Amino acid sequence: xxxxxxxxxxxxxxxxxxxxxxxxxxxxxxxxxxxxxxxxxxxxxxxxxxxxxxxxxxxxxxxxxxxxxxxxxxxxxxxxxxxxxxxxxxxxxxxxxxxxxxxxxxxxxxxxxxxxxxxxxxxxxxxxxxxxxxxxxxxxxxxxxxxxxxxxxxxxxxxxxxxxxxxxxxxxxxxxxxxxxxxxxxxxxxxxxxxxxxxxxxxxxxx
Numbered sequence: 001x002x003x004x005x006x007x008x009x010x011x012x013x014x015x016x017x018x019x020x021x022x023x024x025x026x027x028x029x030x031x032x033x034x035x036x037x038x039x040x041x042x043x044x045x046x047x048x049x050x051x052x053x054x055x056x057x058x059x060x061x062x063x064x065x066x067x068x069x070x071x072x073x074x075x076x077x078x079x080x081x082x083x084x085x086x087x088x089x090x091x092x093x094x095x096x097x098x099x100x101x102x103x104x105x106x107x108x109x110x111x112x113x114x115x116x117x118x119x120x121x122x123x124x125x126x127x128x129x130x131x132x133x134x135x136x137x138x139x140x141x142x143x144x145x146x147x148x149x150x151x152x153x154x155x156x157x158x159x160x161x162x163x164x165x166x167x168x169x170x171x172x173x174x175x176x177x178x179x180x181x182x183x184x185x186x187x188x189x190x191x192x193x194x195x196x197x198x199x200x201x202x203x204x205x206x207x
Contacts, residue, residue: 005101007074012135017127020120021082024071027064029080032089034060040113045174047149048110052174081124090115093124095132104140105132122155129159133188140187147180156184
């Protein structure tokens with residue numbers, strides 16, 4: 001019987017970098033976040049499935065309520081990116097598709113249109129990568145994106161993530177076109193004890 005692996009009892013809800021406060025969302029963020037998404041839809045729509053339609057404010061509130069609950073339970077760690085200079089939300093990121101038995105995480109991100117080109121996403125992803133490995137004990141962190149999204153691929157490559165492969169015809173975009181997905185990953189050094197155990201098992205089976 002496989003044991004159920006639970007998340008840590010307390011997960012930090014705030015990180016800080018030179019220019020950003022990266023924190024768990026609040027329902028009170030709904031109006032500002034909704035306005036940023038609406039203003040950024042033309043740039044987000046080609047890459048983000050959830051950006052296909054203009055989001056009502058009520059939908060943003062509901063999404064944030066769910067995000068707050070999932071963060072508290074360690075199921076999904078959505079985080080907002082706040083400019084330390086202006087105090088405004090500039091985008092969002094977080095650790096998603098979590099498997100605590102590994103542990104493994106996937107970083108997702110988007111930036112408001114008027115804040116692109118300033119390196120905020122690279123700065124945030126660097127902090128989240130460090131947080132995942134150094135605080136949460138990650139064995140693997142990956143970043144996935146549409147293969148056509150050159151800007152998103154550049155973020156992963158700047159951070160030293162390695163391209164593991166391209167998933168052909170992984171999904172359809174908003175226009176029904178089949179799209180490929182790139183998988184970039186960063187992994188912790190392999191524990192040599194695991195290799196020793198595999199070797200022992202192999203020798204046992206051989207005899």
